[in-house]
Amino acid sequence: MPNLLIELFSEEIPARLQGRAADDLAKLMTEALTKGGLTVGATRTLSGPRRIVFMADDVPAQSAATVEERKGPRTSAPAKALEGFVKAAGLTSIDEAQVVKDPKGDYYLARSEKPGRAAADIIAEAVPEIIRKFPWPKSMRWGNGRLRWIRPLHSILCLFDDKPVVFEVDGIRSGDITHGHRFLSGKNATQPKVVKVDRISGYADALLHAKVVVAGEHRAKAILEGAHNAASDAGLALVEDHGLLAENAGLVEWPVVLSGQFEESFLDVPEEILMTSMKAHQKCFSLRSAKTGKLANRFILVSNLEAVDGGKAIVAGNERVIRARLSDAKFFWENDRKRPLEGLTALLGQVTFHEKQGTQLARVERIKALARELAPIVGADPDDAERAAHLAKADLMSETVGEFPELQGIIGRYIALAQGEKPAVADAIAEHYKPQGPSDAVPTNPVSVAVALADKLDMLVGFWAIDEKPTGSKDPFALRRAALGVIRIVLENGLRSQLAALLSFALESIKPHEIANRARLAAAEKFRAEHPSATTITGMDADFVIHRNFGDGRRVDHRALDLLEFFADRLKVYLRDQGARHDLIDAVFALPGQDDLLMVVRRVEALGRFLETDDGKSLLALVRRALNILRIEEKKDARAFDGEPAAKLLKEKEEKALASAVKAVGKDVRAALATEDFEAALAALAKLRAPVDAFFDKVTVNADAADIRENRLTLLAQIRALTLDIADFSKIEG
Incomplete structure (x- = not known):
């Protein structure tokens, strides 16, 4: 299927806005194409100082035909209702509608088939609307036009199936034309080389011949490799800065790496001040001695030009500016160190x-x-x-x-x-x-x-x-x-x-x-x-x-x-990023007095590991069953079943075994919790799995005798109380 290419070419876009703008263009175009009935394959974006680009693969040549159905009134409806339906459905008479049989009464149904539309027409409608409403954080107008854009927009390249899609936005006509490097590809800055793109697959190469590296990651790679090579040639090591690298990649279309230096006397100033000054004012990378690790009096700059003198004038100009900036920084520092904190x-x-x-x-x-x-x-x-x-x-x-x-x-x-x-x-x-x-x-x-x-x-x-x-x-x-x-x-x-x-x-x-x-x-x-x-x-x-x-x-x-509670929400986010379950955090925070974050996390981690075991999964299901029974019966009786179950009312051997197990396990759980050994507490709790399972298998909780029923519910409440020493199991998802 055909591919799509859109390039919006303008004056220099701030580096910090380029990536977001390209993502916004991709999002808006994908939504517009989908809304127009076109499927979209793989998409990608490119961005640089003067252009944002959207590319999409496998876009169908036209949208699929659709059938719209409009349900009308019953066949017995008054004439006025039928006339209104005919008009609303775009029919010439009611005879064009289909009669649908229905037990409640037959009714009319109007079916209309809408043919598919050419993809080029859908694109030609979508792009101008997107450009006019593009979500720049700030925008401007220029000349006599009404269009607002981050910087003056000069051209729109739009190719579909390697053919131009023609439309116009505020006097800017789309086509198969873009522009090369401002200085290196044409006669001068006002006449950069016009680049005709015949094929979408040849877009990047066409611009490369016009001295434009269109992919930001390629520019960044070239800068990083050039900077490391220049540092190595001088016997130094580059101080890598990914933020500065991305910013430089957003400032140049044809990166040229150069090296300069400043006076050694400035090295008396703390290195953070020197590095920050060079970075903030001139976007320059710092260098260190490969042997000592100390800051060197050298720097790396990235130019957007291949100068005929090999960059000597560019380096000299940057050295002058950096000298002035570092002099200011040194002045500030020397004043500050004299002032008592x-x-x-x-x-x-x-x-x-x-x-x-x-x-x-x-x-x-x-x-x-x-x-x-x-x-x-x-x-x-x-x-x-x-x-x-x-x-x-x-x-x-x-x-x-x-x-x-x-x-x-x-x-x-x-x-x-x-x-x-x-x-x-x-x-x-x-x-x-x-x-x-x-x-x-x-x-x-x-x-x-x-x-x-x-x-x-x-x-x-x-x-x-x-x-x-x-x-x-x-x-x-x-x-x-x-x-x-x-x-x-x-x-x-x-x-x-x-x-x-x-x-x-x-x-x-x-x-x-x-x-x-x-x-x-x-x-x-x-x-x-x-x-x-x-x-x-x-x-x-x-x-x-x-x-x-x-x-x-x-x-x-x-x-x-x-x-x-705010900390609990933040802890959920943090632990979720670490792979923990949010419901386990809720289960621990539901216990009273849980404000020791380290212990909360250790409880959550222990609980998570326990619930991954067969014993943990089975016990969770049984405890949840007990909690559900208690919730229903306590609501019915409007009371809580607390206290100790009466030994004389324990009739079945399974409930006697459970009561005995609860007492024994309770001692082990409390002993483990006293030493904050949550793994041991949960291991002890797992011993309830068999007696609880047998209890539910053989014993009827809601017995006919009221005192027996109450005693058995009290026994279940003891299980609830025991689990609440570790976590609120009712908060744990099944």
């Missing part, structure tokens, strides 16, 4: 963190208190944790971070070391933002762990206190990332903690402004009205807090419990 911290009092949470300095004070509280839990020195938290945000007021925000924390570490702070304190300043993404490592130094957890927990409780929670896809303060960061730090460091208590402690230090307090009081009163027996309100000066029973004797701030 204490003074920079004090300046945070002039910066508002959030209008309802006060200044950055107020937030630092909260983080200090929380870091000190966390220190014994993570094995850190409390004084060091508090000191690191006190200085952690100081470099936000530095000139270097003002120029390069991505260096926050890193600059603070360098200043701290220069001013004689302990290495653990300095490292914590740099590491407390970690992890900043799924691929980022978590801190492991105890002081760093304490400050990183304090920073993220304060961020979460601060916005929970003013009811600024994530909703749907909106998460402007990256609270989901903060929660996932806490989860990863806790799990990867094997930390034991009572998260609800920590959240309550953190919430106590939040002192929202008056406007937030009024909203908080209203929410508190509403919550108390809805939960009269489970809540109390304490506080003074309009700073109201609701406390609820956590389920294990603790009473904690109700917002901490709400936030704990």
Whole structure:
């Protein structure tokens, strides 16, 4: 079947938008073709500085014919109804309709066959509509036209079955023409080479002859290979940066790798500053000594030109710019290292963190208190944790971070070391933002762990206190990332903690402004009205807090419990990515007092392994049967069947055996749980499989005698209570 090629050629598209734009074009075109009745085979996209491309294989030459049926009135309907049906169905008379026999009364049915349409016609209708409504985050108009696009759109290449599909969009006529490299393929920038594409299969080669590498991955490969070769020729090693590589691939159509250098005197500046300056301002790669690993005074740049002088002028121009940029960076750094971190911290009092949470300095004070509280839990020195938290945000007021925000924390570490702070304190300043993404490592130094957890927990409780929670896809303060960061730090460091208590402690230090307090009081009163027996309100000066029973004797701030549910949702996402089942997480979190994330995960992992065994699968089915019986009968009797079954009412040998097994297994389960050996607890629980199976096989639970029935239901309730020591089996999917 024929293939389809669409290329939209424009002025330079920002590199960060190219891949998304190509994906959007593929999505919109596939939807339009499918809606038009055309099937689509394999699709692929290409993107670059001046073009986005969509290609599709095996698109039929025309859509299939369709038959539409329209049900009409009954044959006995009034004449007016029949006339309306004839008109609506496009018939000339009612005789053209088919009569359908039906027991409830015969009715008319109009059938109309619509012939298939040529694929070229469907494409010619779809593409202009897609171009006019293309979802660019920002767009512009140019000249006298009304079309909006990311940059001025110059041409549209559209081939189907190697033939041009002709249409027009705001004066731009589609065809089989595209354009080569702006400078290398034509006479000048205003007259690049016109490239006629005769065959879809020859599209990439045609552009290659016009000095355009159309596939982004090919440009990236050429850049990476060229950079490694240039580094190797100089006896150096390339500092790979996948983000910078992708950006450079999006900036050039014909990548040419060149190498330059800067003065050695700049190497006195921390290497992160030099590397960030070269990357941010000139999109250049850094190089290191292959022997020592130290930053070298060389860099790699990517040009879009093959210059007649071999690139000497291009390199010289970049060297001049980089020299100026590094001079600025050095100036900022030398000024910052002279300023005490204490003074920079004090300046945070002039910066508002959030209008309802006060200044950055107020937030630092909260983080200090929380870091000190966390220190014994993570094995850190409390004084060091508090000191690191006190200085952690100081470099936000530095000139270097003002120029390069991505260096926050890193600059603070360098200043701290220069001013004689302990290495653990300095490292914590740099590491407390970690992890900043799924691929980022978590801190492991105890002081760093304490400050990183304090920073993220304060961020979460601060916005929970003013009811600024994530909703749907909106998460402007990256609270989901903060929660996932806490989860990863806790799990990867094997930390034991009572998260609800920590959240309550953190919430106590939040002192929202008056406007937030009024909203908080209203929410508190509403919550108390809805939960009269489970809540109390304490506080003074309009700073109201609701406390609820956590389920294990603790009473904690109700917002901490709400936030704990948020952590449970984030933990589900994290564990699901690791291959765990979400229902097992629900089953564990349903137990009272489950805020030790490490133990929750270990329970989930043990439960998952147990349910993969034959014993686990069989026992789950039997327990679920017991739970269903209890749910039905307790609802019927409007009571719970708790307590011990009466020995004298155990009549059948199977129920006696089950009662005996429940007692024995209960001791083993409790002993295993006391040492947090969940594998052993589940292994003990598996011993109930045979007696429970025999009980259901031989014993009628709902006996005629009321006392016998109640006793047997009480026995089942003991099984429920025993499983609830491990997990809520009712939450587990069969």
